[in-house]
Amino acid sequence: MTIRALPLALAAALASSAALAQPATVKVELKNAAGASAGSATLTDAPKGVLIRVEARGLTPGWHGLHFHETGDCSKSDFTSAGGHTHGGGDRKHGLLNPDANETGDLPNLFAAADGSATGEFYSTLVSLKGAGGRQGLQDANGSALLIHASADDQTTQPIGGAGARVACGVIK
Known part of the structure; x- marks a missing residue:
């Protein structure tokens, strides 16, 4: 390698390592019960968790429960195909x-x-x-789903905090 090529090689190596340092990100398309777009979510891996940015539309005004569900399947119009909340094992209860x-x-x-x-x-x-x-990994073998519910989650009541029907769903694969 010539002296002139060294800066180019160094720049390429730095660019390559910078690309490797980018956190993993997943874009999730949210659908309503009719299968139309209800917005999107971007999930970004962080050193000690996941950052979730949600942009939704077509919701009733007010508060809505938001949960990760155990299966990456939004095929049923009531979104029950997504299963229950991701649980994480052990004796865990619902609610922040x-x-x-x-x-x-x-x-x-x-x-x-x-x-x-x-x-x-x-x-x-x-x-x-x-x-x-x-x-718990959201992109495991069967994926998971991000769901928006019709009502607010009270963060204590079992099993879903009174959040009601599922109104939007996005597959996390």
């Missing part, structure tokens, strides 16, 4: 306000404005995309 440990599917509520649009950014230390740090 429950002192008996949280399910890995527990997330804060999402607020929809008067026009039905909702934007929120959340962070969960209970999951990872691929199972890093011993946390």
